[in-house]
Amino acid sequence: MSLIASSLTFMKTPLTAKLNTQLKLFKIKVKQNTMHTLNSILRMRRDIMKLLIIHPHLSIIGGSERLTQILVYELEKKRKNIEILVLTGSRNKELFPETSKIKFKLFKEAPVKAKNLRIKKLINAFLTLSEVMDDFCPDAVLTMIQEPIYLVLSKIVKPSIGTAI
Structure with missing residues (x-):
């Protein structure tokens, strides 16, 4: 899987560019969700x-x-x-x-x-x-x-x- 993902990043096609963009957006979304969850836990703890x-x-x-x-x-x-x-x-x-x-x-x-x-x-x-x-x-x-x-x-x-x- 990582081999496929790494080979996709080096290929210069519209499809791989779109996949790379989606992958970056997905990583950002996961980070945001993780931070939101952590903040919720901390907020609950303070309450x-x-x-x-x-x-x-x-x-x-x-x-x-x-x-x-x-x-x-x-x-x-x-x-x-x-x-x-x-x-x-x-x-x-x-x-x-x-x-x-x-x-x-x-x-x-x-x-x-x-x-x-x-x-x-x-x-x-x-x-x-x-x-x-x-x-x-x-x-x-x-x-x-x-x-x-x-x-x-x-x-x-x-x-x-x-x-x-």
Whole structure:
């Protein structure tokens, strides 16, 4: 096939000239279609809102856990272009199931030696948030409990991120 195509390009007949023109137009059209497809994919990707929701524990159900549940699953129903990552220390899988748009990640337990348990938790939260910011690239961070340390750490990792309690 390539031998035929290359021999056609060297022949100087009206038919081969027309075929060469059509071949060039076809290549241009393929390039345009490829670029259009890539741009569509990129545009779709930009249209997806990525939301990181932080709640330190979702295994025992109280008021803030119930609000988290309502928010997460209602956002999934109402917005077609959303991805939600819920960062937590524990989770009740029956009450908080993963879906195609909702994923859960547990805080890391890094092998950090610290005498103070709070310092160890702070380091673990920072390391986990650093990893999540790199991998998930959220557009905004929302904490579902009044523990602003998670938002402070989010701002340290990514100063431009929008945050809210």
